[in-house]
Amino acid sequence: xxxxxxxxxxxxxxxxxxxxxxxxxxxxxxxxxxxxxxxxxxxxxxxxxxxxxxxxxxxxxxxxxxxxxxxxxxxxxxxxxxxxxxxxxxxxxxxxxxxxxxxxxxxxxxxxxxxxxxxxxxxxxxxxxxxxxxxxxxxxxxxxxxxxxxxxxxxxxxxxxxxxxxxxxxxxxxxxxxxxxxxxxxxxxxxxxxxxxxxxxxxxxxxxxxxxxxxxxxxxxxxxxxxxxxxxxxxxxxxxxxxxxxxxxxxxxxxxxxxxxxxxxxxxxxxxxxxxxxxxxxxxxxxxxxxxxxxxxxxxxxxxxxxxxxxxxxxxxxxxxxxxxxxxxxxxxxxxxxxxxxxxxxxxxxxxxxxxxxxxxxxxxxxxxxxxxxxxxxxxxxxxxxxxxxxxxxxxxxxxxxxxxxxxxx
Numbered sequence: 001x002x003x004x005x006x007x008x009x010x011x012x013x014x015x016x017x018x019x020x021x022x023x024x025x026x027x028x029x030x031x032x033x034x035x036x037x038x039x040x041x042x043x044x045x046x047x048x049x050x051x052x053x054x055x056x057x058x059x060x061x062x063x064x065x066x067x068x069x070x071x072x073x074x075x076x077x078x079x080x081x082x083x084x085x086x087x088x089x090x091x092x093x094x095x096x097x098x099x100x101x102x103x104x105x106x107x108x109x110x111x112x113x114x115x116x117x118x119x120x121x122x123x124x125x126x127x128x129x130x131x132x133x134x135x136x137x138x139x140x141x142x143x144x145x146x147x148x149x150x151x152x153x154x155x156x157x158x159x160x161x162x163x164x165x166x167x168x169x170x171x172x173x174x175x176x177x178x179x180x181x182x183x184x185x186x187x188x189x190x191x192x193x194x195x196x197x198x199x200x201x202x203x204x205x206x207x208x209x210x211x212x213x214x215x216x217x218x219x220x221x222x223x224x225x226x227x228x229x230x231x232x233x234x235x236x237x238x239x240x241x242x243x244x245x246x247x248x249x250x251x252x253x254x255x256x257x258x259x260x261x262x263x264x265x266x267x268x269x270x271x272x273x274x275x276x277x278x279x280x281x282x283x284x285x286x287x288x289x290x291x292x293x294x295x296x297x298x299x300x301x302x303x304x305x306x307x308x309x310x311x312x313x314x315x316x317x318x319x320x321x322x323x324x325x326x327x328x329x330x331x332x333x334x335x336x337x338x339x340x341x342x343x344x345x346x347x348x349x350x351x352x353x354x355x356x357x358x359x360x361x362x363x364x365x366x367x368x369x370x371x372x373x374x375x376x377x378x379x380x381x382x383x384x385x386x387x388x389x390x391x392x393x394x395x396x397x398x399x400x401x402x403x404x405x406x407x408x409x410x
Contacts, residue, residue, distance in 0.1 A: 027151070027165040027166075027167065027181050027182055027183055028165075028182060028183070028184050029126060029128065029182035029184070030124070030126035030182070030184055030217070030219035030255075031222075031254060032219055032220050032221045032222045032252070032254045032255045032311065033219075033220050033221060033222050033223060033297075033311040033312055033313070034126060034217040034218065034219060034220075034311065035217050035218035035219075035220070035307065035308070035309075035310050035311050035312065036217070036307055037215045037216065037217055038116075038118070038119070038125075038216050038217065038218065038307065038308040039116050039214070039215065039216040040213070040214070040215050040216075041114075041213070041214040041215075042095035042097055042098075042212060042213050043074050043097070043098045043099055043100050043212060044074060044097055044098045045095070045096070045097035045098070046076075046097060046098065047076050047077060047097075047098075048075060048076070048077055049064045049065075049073060049074065049075045049077070050074035050075060050098045051074065052074065053072075053074070053100075056113065057112060057113055057114055058072060058111055058112055058113070059109075059110070059111070060072040060102065060105070060111055062074075065080065065081060066078055066079065066080055066081040066082045066085070066101075066103075067101060067102070067103040068103055069103050069104065069105055069106055069204070070103070070104075070105040070106070071103050072100065072101055072102045072103070072111070073101045074098050074099070074100060074101070075098055075099070075101055076089050076096075076097060076098050076099065078101055078134065078210075079134075082208075084135055084136055084139035084140050084144075085134045085135060085136065085208065086132075086134055086135075086136055086175070086176035088176065089132065089176060089210060089212075090176050090178065095212065095213050098212075099132075099210040099211060099212040100112070100210060100211040100212065101134070101209075101210050102199075102208070102209050102210070102211065103207075103208050104147070104199045104201060104207040104208065104209070105199065106204065108198070108199050108200055108201060109198065109199060110196050110197070110198045110199075111197060111198070111199050112195070112196065112197035112211070113194065113195070113196050113197075114194070114195045114214075115156070115192060115193070115194050115195075116192060116193050116194075116195060116216055117156070117191070117192040118191065118192070118308055119187050119190065119191050119192060119193060119216075119308060119309075120187065120191065120218075120303055120306060120308055120309035121187055121188070121189050121190065121191060122186065122187065122188065122189070122299065122300075123186065123187050123218060123299070123303070123308075123309050124184065124185070124186050124187075124218070124219040124220070124255050125184070125185060125186075125187065125216055125217065125218055125219055126182055126183070126184050126215075126216070126217050126218075126219045127151065127153060127182065127183045127184075127185070127195065127214075127215070127216055128180055128181065128182040128183075128213075128214070128215050128217075129151070129180070129181060129197075129211055129212070129213065129214045129215070130178045130179065130180050130181075130211065130212045130213045131147065131149060131167065131170065131178070131179055131180075131181060131209055131210070131211055132176060132177060132178045132179070132209060132210045132212075133146065133147050133170050133171065133172050133173060133177075133208070133209060134208040134209055134210055135172045135206050135208055136172065136173075136174065137171075137172040137173055137174045138172070138174075139172075140205065141205035141206060143171075143172065143206075144172060144205045144206020144207070144208075145201055145204060145205060145206030145207040146169035146170055146171045146172070146201070146206065146207070147167070147169075147170045147201065147206075147207055147208070147209040148166065148167060148168060148169050148170065148199075148200040148201045148207075149166070149167045149181075149197055149198065149199065149200065149209070150164060150165070150166045150167075150196075150197070150198040150199075150200050151164065151165050151166075151167075151181070151183050151195070151196070151197060151198075152164045152195070152196040152197075152198060153183065153185045153193050153194070153195060153196075154193060154194040154196065155188075155190045155192075155193060155194070156190055156191065156192030156193060156194065158194055162185045162186070162187070162188070162190070162193065163183055163184070163185035164183075165181075165183050166200060167179075167181055170209075172206070178212070184219060195214075197211070218308060218309055218310060218311055219255060219311065220251075220255050220256055220297055220298075220299075220310070220311025220312075221251035221252050221253060221254050221255050221256050221259075221297065221311065222251070222252045222254060223249050223250060223251040223252065223295065223297055223311070223312075223313035223314065224249070224250050224313065224314050225247055225248070225249050225250075225293065225294060225295065225313045225314045225315065225316040226247070226248060226250070226316070227245055227246060227247055227248075227316070228246050228248075232314065232316060233316060233317045233318070233319070234287070234316070234317070234318045234319070235318075235319045235321065235339070236287065236318065236319070236320050236321065236339070237320070237321050237323040237337055237339055237342035238320055238321065238322050238323050238325075238342070239323050239324070239325060239326050239337050239342065239344065240337060240339070241287060241288045241289075241320060242286045242287065242288050243286065243287040243288075243318075244284065244285075244286055244287075245284070245285050245286070245287050245318070246282055246283070246284050246285075247263075247282065247283050247284075247285065247293055247316055248281060248282045249261060249263075249281055249282075249294075249295035249297065249313040250281075250313075251297060251313075255311075256297070256299045257299065258299050258300070259281070259297060259298075259299070260279070260297070260298050260299070260300065260301040260303070260304055261278075261279055261280060261281055261295045261296065261297055261304075262274055262275075262278065262279055262295065262296040262304045263275045263278035263279075263283040263293065263294070263295050263296075264293070264294055264295070264296060265285070265291055265292065265293050266291060266292040266293075266294075267289070267290075267291050267292075268292075269292045269315060269317075272294070274296075279304075281295075283295075287318045287320065288320070289320050290317075290318060290319050290320045291317075291318055292315050292316065292317050292318070293315070293316045293318070294312050294313050294314065294315045294316065295312070295313040296310045296311075296312060297310060297311050297312065297313060298310045298311075321342050322342070323337075323342030323343070324342075324343070324344060326344060327344050327346055329346055329348070330348070330350065330366070331366050331367075331369035332348045332349065332350050332351060332369055333346050333347065333348035334346070334347055334348050350364070351364075351369070351370065351371065353371055354371055354373065356373055356375070357375070357377065357393070358393050358394075358396040359375045359376065359377050359378065359396055360373050360374065360375035361373070361374050361375050377391065378391075378396070378397065378398065380398055381398050381400065383400055383402070384402070384404065386402045386403065386404050386405060387400050387401065387402035388400070388401050388402050
């Protein structure tokens with residue numbers, strides 16, 4: 001904000017912004033899958049004024065109160081001397097806490113420079129940062145100079161610019177409003193880059209900003225994780241475990257030209273561990289408890305162990321719901337689990353006992369699940385020539401009938 005410039009200088013500067021127009025199209029976010037942050041700057045948690053930045057990051061002068069033109073502070077508490085500023089900075093989507101508060105210099109130029117090392121060659125990355133115009137709308141100057149920042153990514157030797165983009169004019173708002181901006185670039189044969197933030201506008205009445213949550217993330221293909229039935233998750237009852245499951249990671253081809261995999265598993269979706277030997281596009285796992293699965297994906301096998309060079313497939317969640325153990329069943333019964341209720345239903349009827357003769361016994365065999373019939377009919381007794389033996393199924397004995405012929409008279 002600082003001292004008020006002449007009306008003519010303000011008019012010229014304002015017209016320059018109007019004719020420049022919006023160049024948001026130069027900026028973009030990774031359209032694929034992002035890795036974990038390899039660089040993250042939130043300028044410190046807590047409240048009040050923080051420590052000044054390390055030497056070489058900015059040429060602006062550090063102050064512990066509201067900065068004037070060409071000055072900066074690290075704080076969440078502003079608008080105490082400059083009452084035309086939003087005096088409370090709402091948390092961004094990432095961290096909250098303190099932010100980098102800049103009152104732009106009279107002349108356009110760089111106000112932030114940071115070298116990011118340990119990157120991977122021929123790898124796509126996303127740079128992003130949150131910005132806010134600190135000036136309350138229509139609070140003075142009849143509308144102050146909007147903020148306009150150029151993001152510039154150079155190679156590590158600072159001899160070539162890899163990618164650049166401008167935010168375009170960001171005007172004042174009635175309430176504090178953060179905006180996130182991104183820039184996607186490829187490292188080529190570089191392993192380090194230099195980030196610059198350059199003030200495109202002049203200082204004076206307006207052009208006051210805060211920056212927070214600067215991040216660098218690797219950028220790769222979007223990749224789904226599905227089972228053989230194309231499901232992205234699985235719900236089981238405990239009675240269905242252990243459960244064999246084949247998972248496949250399918251990249252969309254939006255970023256990478258070659259693919260290498262390392263599957264991971266997690267019990268909480270936060271802490272991940274590599275699955276030994278699981279380096280193919282498809283992995284077989286055995287589900288015993290609830291958990292998560294995903295694949296690390298890289299364009300080179302050597303990059304799989306470097307968190308700065310990878311992306312991840314979608315997470316596949318396997319949920320195991322507690323339930324009763326499978327009940328004990330007879331050989332003729334079948335236990336069926338209802339996966340919606342995790343309740344077992346037992347069906348089946350014992351085979352009907354077959355009919356038996358009076359001398360036979362039927363015993364059910366739990367091994368063969370059939371009735372075993374044992375017993376032998378009593379032996380037919382010897383009879384005289386005039387007798388007949390008939391088996392009596394009621395008494396289960398042989399009845400002998402017949403009478404010896406009467407002896408004839410001489």
